[in-house]
Amino acid sequence: MPELTYLEAISDGLREEMRHDESVFCLGQDIGSFGGAFKVTEGLADEFGADRMWDTPLAESAIVGAAVGAAVEGMRPIAEMQFADFIACGFDQLVNVAAKMHYRQGLAVPLVVRLPSGGGFSGGPFHSQNPEAWFLQAPGLKVVAPSTPEDAKGLLASAVRDPNPVLYLEHKHLYRRLRGEVAKGRYETPLGEVRVARPGSDLTLVAYGAMVHTALEAVEDLDGARVEVLDLRTLCPLDREGILGSVRKTGKVVVLHEATRSCGVGAEVCALIAEEAFEDLDGPVVRVTAPDVPIPFSPPLESAVLPQVDQVREACRELLEY
Amino acid sequence: MPELTYLEAISDGLREEMRHDESVFCLGQDIGSFGGAFKVTEGLADEFGADRMWDTPLAESAIVGAAVGAAVEGMRPIAEMQFADFIACGFDQLVNVAAKMHYRQGLAVPLVVRLPSGGGFSGGPFHSQNPEAWFLQAPGLKVVAPSTPEDAKGLLASAVRDPNPVLYLEHKHLYRRLRGEVAKGRYETPLGEVRVARPGSDLTLVAYGAMVHTALEAVEDLDGARVEVLDLRTLCPLDREGILGSVRKTGKVVVLHEATRSCGVGAEVCALIAEEAFEDLDGPVVRVTAPDVPIPFSPPLESAVLPQVDQVREACRELLEY
């Protein structure tokens, strides 16, 4: 199997989907001949033409809204936000039009919105956000957040084939830093299933996206403790059984994410556990997240805000000793 | 003290603030001579003139954005969304411009956005939403949700005086159904403090907004159990100590809200408790919320979705017996 970067895996996935199905097309700012702000779509306009790689104007509501319209007419649009942060500008079309369409009138809306998200490279308050939790409070949207090149491609395929609107969070910081084996051709990674990134029995460390790697690094050598690292992969719908199963086994859980704390995905995971696995808990349910603050620009400030390996290690160690 | 409805208390609060401070003004759709979709602002245009009661066009981003601009110039704008649901259309100005202003550049943004929220009267998917949790995932915004006429007026005054953007959730279903004593003149109900709506020691039932009344009704006679009902009042910042103090006393907690479940305010409260009060817990942390579904229109469907008194009673009873 070839080794691809996380970014190449997404590109590869886009290419496969577009080859496989004529109704798949992309729209977004600068995604055409320029290849996108991060060059994820580089080369696709050459292969598929400008019509299937629409360089839209700077209009996020129109992008999402047009994707909704095309989707209900049987196309499979993949919209790109230049940065995940800009989804706030197309928010209403997602949470009110796309999300509620099927429930209200039985009409499926198979669209994908790609959200280059996350910080760690001095992107500052407007290029570092992780907006996933908003969409869990908007029933009707699915949310995925791959952490590996393999899943990046496989979850993209599943997102494109899914008849629902799917938000696809691709972590910018992994784009070129992460490599991994990625199978050629089309394959799907099922939505709604956690991945055990590292098996263990002493503590469950739940993470997703880039934080899976922070998690793995943090527990690599934790005084011999066997920490299980769960990679959520799909944030909505959550794999409740996958999470609860692990917690029932370990009795201890740390939930880690890069997004800010209050009402984040971590809050949901903790609440789920506190309700459904209370009897199995051998200690408090601990969160390691960014605090409730905009993501600052300057490196020392940014690393003070984003969860760091040491912090995760310390949280696990404390809980293990509990 | 005069008895006012919840709606009259809000109107009274608006009038007091506008009389007290010339820089206070209102903007929103149909809020002027028409008095607003719910008649909350009735009479204010007569007293204060069309300039201070601006009937804006149908443009939520401009409404919030103009409020931001006026606020930083020393005005104290109160923007009305015709229904809370429409805040999705002014979302970006709130979460990106207003919320991050002070952190980024030390500039205060004293604005209030009034959000007539909630269901229970066949408003359907677009006139029944409770969007508060989104704003806990956007650091820099405060969120209040009064449950009584007294607090409706007092929290409004505090929101207007606060130098930060404050989202003020007024529950439509309480507007004319709820009466209570409201002091004349100006007074402030402090932000960030829970109210003990009913003291107790066996179980803590956490609620806010209209659900406080559902909570009180549910536990009125629960086989003699002494259930403490906490009215959160401020959702951001949460009164952590107020919540934890009660839970430490009772050891059991049910969190109730009308908003949908995943990543709701209830998730945050449960996560907080599971982390900070684990040792005091004598049972799972239980949530009673709307399920993750748009709010349907037809009465039998709507009442199947919104939390009902019986459901709350059942949840408390089960936990009490745990």
Added chain:
Amino acid sequence: MATPTTRPAQLEPQEAATAELTVDDRGELLRYMLLMRATEERALNLYRQGQVPGSYYDGRGQEAVSVGSAFALGPRDRACILHRDLGAHLIRGVTPGRVLAQMMGRLGGVTDGRDGNMHFGDRHLGCVGMVSMLPDMAPVACGLALAFQMRREQRVAMTWFGDGSTANGQWHEAMNVAGIRQLPVVFVLENNQFAYSTPNELEFVRDPVERAAAYGFEGVKVDGNDVEAVFAAAAAACDRARAGGGPTLIQAETMRMHGHGAHDDMSYVPPELFERWANRDPIELFERRLGAEGIETKSIHIAVEDELERETAWALAQPMPDPATATEGVFATEDPVLGDGHAPWSRWAPRAKEGPHA
């Protein structure tokens, strides 16, 4: 048998040229306007009787706009219909009974109680139901048109919105995108003088139709109370769109003759303004014109009344939805289902022999 209409006023000759209406077509226009009015009157009665939960909104006085424009659509065209446009739903094939059941939150309504009021669209009839946020369907209609354009299909997306909606950012984004891609989309701007209580002066400085040129496409203004004028403008716009000529913005001048909703007493409407438009009722205007041409319309009235009785009885016989189903169907398990709509204009279909209710 085809009898061309006289050319409607206020339109460029070349635009009206394509729209040919037979006498039967004109009867259908009248019938749909009558059916819209009768259905809405019935719904309002049901509302007053407490049978309609929530609020109640209608399109009284605006019948010519939705009927005239939707009549130009072909079966494979798609429509995003707004809250004053019941006539368009009826033309696409939604029966009055289903509309009444919808209003009452019953099974058999278009959304089976999931949504209420005019917040619906029958996907089997080529409609994508509106959301409350205005005008969110404008970008969606662009997306429908984009699909047609990409697949090189000669099809049109039509959507409606009010004067108020033109102030919203989504309106602009849709117009601009439609202009850039020259999408086959028809925008019908229903200027009924008010957005809720807000008069035109507080919504815009100049007629929004003037913006069309700056977006790079045609804008036409028509008498929204003249059903044939609206039809001609819509037919011309559809033809242009189908021929690759891009979008059109049709501003139809009309008046909302009821309150914003049934709760609204319209105290903010100047009585003279109301009077002026009351004298221009679109149904009366059209019947007078038909009468002057010696065309009989009485039978249409009778047929509509009969139909409404049957449909109301049907609607009232529908059950309420089962609460146990309330949480079903948040997510789709199958791909989109968007069927074709009825297209009663004689260009599209040979006149059905069995009667007027296609």
Added chain:
Amino acid sequence: MATPTTRPAQLEPQEAATAELTVDDRGELLRYMLLMRATEERALNLYRQGQVPGSYYDGRGQEAVSVGSAFALGPRDRACILHRDLGAHLIRGVTPGRVLAQMMGRLGGVTDGRDGNMHFGDRHLGCVGMVSMLPDMAPVACGLALAFQMRREQRVAMTWFGDGSTANGQWHEAMNVAGIRQLPVVFVLENNQFAYSTPNELEFVRDPVERAAAYGFEGVKVDGNDVEAVFAAAAAACDRARAGGGPTLIQAETMRMHGHGAHDDMSYVPPELFERWANRDPIELFERRLGAEGIETKSIHIAVEDELERETAWALAQPMPDPATATEGVFATEDPVLGDGHAPWSRWAPRAKEGPHA
């Protein structure tokens, strides 16, 4: 001593009439353009040396737009400055050293490391810093102007945006609202031919300045590489706004002579287009004009170079922020603090004797 300028091309006579520039003013215009370019060149060097974290954006080639327009502002006016408009910050009184410290994420930068790039505004100098979402400052500028209007103050809010931003819904909402309320706001549209890689043709069909009329206010197009033409248009717009004449949209035609950011090689820009604009460098154009009038400019160059050296040294001496402060200041505890800005135009202030750096 006042030497009126020749009337700039492309402007209506009555609009240019109000804008009088002394020789010293014109020297200031040049100085600010040079200072902007020098500061950005220095910042780019620092970026290449790895001293600037994140990305790097500049306004190369667009110096005349921000300098010419911001120069018209009075001290109590307010500005929402965008990412190509460093000149406007300098005119308001932000020193180059603070700009460089800002880029490097250091204390002493305008946001003390909280934000980076051009995402700043010094509140003490009457500026409200931009956010990345474009053009979110347009509605905010309307709000500033609304405050002035409500308080009957003769003040102006000015904001800038690019051609790309005109496609966004917030742009429309701001324009429409500004027109309806006839707000004292000046919109400077910097058409630098591209939004990132996206050329004008994919952004709009017709020049956005044409929309102004439909919004109910003046739209003027100026040569964005002629600093005096931009100034004259801005001064006229500010005068109009102050006199209660409402908003103005100024479309300044210019060209982004660097990539969107330092990482962008501009491969999508046709070489002829680049060449054409390279021959119209705004600083060269203006110096040539001054030279033809016999006005000496060498001393300004020297002063700017000196200043930049001092400022760079200062910036490099600033410490990085303390990580312990990262979570402070999310919420305000005091009311807004928005001070007045510098206003170097001789209309506003007697020329400072001490030297050019006000």
